[in-house]
Amino acid sequence: FTYAEEDKSMRPAVNNVSYTVYEGEWVAIVGHNGSGKSTLARLMNGLLFPQTGKVRVFGEPLDEQSLWDTRSQMGMVFQNPDNQFVGATVQDDVAFALENNGVPFEEMVERVKRSLLKVKMSDFMNSEPHHLSGGQKQRVAIAGAIALQPKILLLDEATSMLDPQGRDEVLSTVQQLRAETDLTVISITHDLEEALLADRVIMMNQGNKYAEGKPEEIFQRGQELVDLGLDLPFAMNVSRLLKKQGVTLVAEHMSEEELV
Template structure:
């Protein structure tokens, strides 16, 4: 697959710190994939997001997005290719109503009024929020707010969506709903997703996982390969996915469980098949 993002040898240290938040970080993102980036608090995830969106200038290294080198001249064009969904959607709202908020980014791009109105309706339909057009964003639930934030991003037709701990403030049902919707949009529009998270249960959506530890990339592989070494993840302060925790308990009870990583659906299927064989 073609590489839509290329990150090479990034180094960054905050002015008041002696430690590098990004220490020679390099990786590529394939067009159309879902790449999850995980790591404990302070591992460099948030700093990496700021670098990808041109919010900080790294000490060394380079970032390319869609073959464009990120610099002062290209930063605004690159930001048009990237939609950033924050942990707290309230940080993104500027309009008095849902309609006004989505239209704001289009107005800044001098989109014709009739076209703007059409786009607002289209993106609200994409996230199943058409009936909330005249509502104030502050009156919405957390999951509804994230849908509106996502609609605002889809209005500018980005190629890449970065989820910066985007489900962190949602309950389990809200998380499931917003991630399912993002997956649908990804497949429909061939989007590239970069998910920054510490919730390992979200990783079932990933094609590939990047593990950050103390500002360095320490692993890069499929979910199956990453979770084949659970002791290493625990040592880095990361929790195991729920399915892996269940497997460990079964193993401790004397049940011979599969060695490969299974998400919750695959594990449930295996348990059913296991019981039928007994």
Template sequence: MSEHESIIDIKDISFTYEGQDSFALQNVSLTVTKGEWLAVVGHNGSGKSTLARILLGLQFPNSGTVMVDNKVLTEETIWDIRRVVGMVFQNPDNQFVGSTVQDDVAFGLENNGILHDDMVLRVEDALNRVHMSDFLNQEPHHLSGGQKQRVAIAGIIALSPKVIILDEATSMLDPLGREEVLKTVKDLKDEQGLTVISITHDLEEAAKADRVIVMNKGQFYKEGTPSEIFQLEEELISLGLDIPFPIKMANALRDRGILVPKNFLTDIELVNELWTLHYNK
């Protein structure tokens, strides 16, 4: 597999919701590479969630083309594409259909006609991968927010997709639950070569991505690595986005005369730099 081989190609798509005059998406083009973590960020109404819905075939563009795993998205190919792309939504409670954790993870497999013995193995493997195998017979509503999202992820990965879309999947979680879910996704990406698309307004989540695309008013605005995008601090703030805490802290330290040499994307990186500065005095 070429390191630059694409899994998704979007060419010049536009979309307008019925009854609205303005575009939800206008002339958007992008390519997603196999095995990368792409973050799509923007304020509410920027078009990022509409883009996610189109990738899953929940909406179809008014113009332009969407190609997923070498198939053009149409009403005829939608189920083939949904075998390639799985989505984890914002509220995990809206995704549960089973009375127990294992029943819920098995639901999608049953709908796809997977044989029982294979299904049992895939459910156990998926729950083990998200560190939820001890909760096999637990009722989902008894789980914490982070645990619920990990079960939701297990339900997706049991279907063996090539792409996982996180549609604001951590926005309702506390910091610990958010870290649990993002670590789970990163581990799965590294182990299985999954492609991850994170649709989010949280730039601390976007900091974990390989590449960031900024959306604004339904259009492609900026693209770059997290470090490159976070250098646009004032622009991001003007778009209604909040820069990550480590960058805010580094700026505050500079204002107080502590010369932090560059911006850091994680708390740990910043703390390590401060320790280094302290011991090199």
């Protein structure tokens, strides 16, 4: 996919990238700024269509015809928690898309309740969204997405504007949702710590797929990740810098959690 197709001098934002996400998996797409992650997200939900190649969702080519069906199966949570609210209260906000989709009133009330319970935001049902913390806002955004009962949850840099506590809240919400349901999660992130939680990592660089594998396989690349402009998780960074000075910090019996 190239943004201005007529401009031949432009390099494709996404080039020759091929991957599959399996049902029930959590796949993290990582890469530094400009590596093509958001373009991939837009290609996956049909905000953009590739000039060559195909996107298949649930095995079917994503095109103008299948677009709305696909979107209804794909919940999206975006980067900026403040840009996602339409309702005056938390419950109105979660109900908004359901109302638009013609879900009957009683079912709507039930789904709003259930979704807020799942993200542990039931106590804030009547709160005004702008009074919430960043992490709470994103949890409400997740509730809004899962209320539609999608098969896929697509998180596009959903934690990148949050403080560490907010980020942990959102990530543990996603982990808990996955433990309770067969939700497929695709998270687009430049945060390698977030990627550690995924089942599989796809690494982008300059519009190409640079690597793909389990988090531990990707993390073994150490310095290579730094060279690609990615920030290593804190504990890895400390350990790596000390290693340069001949100090091995992580003893075999010591877990990364203990180290942190």
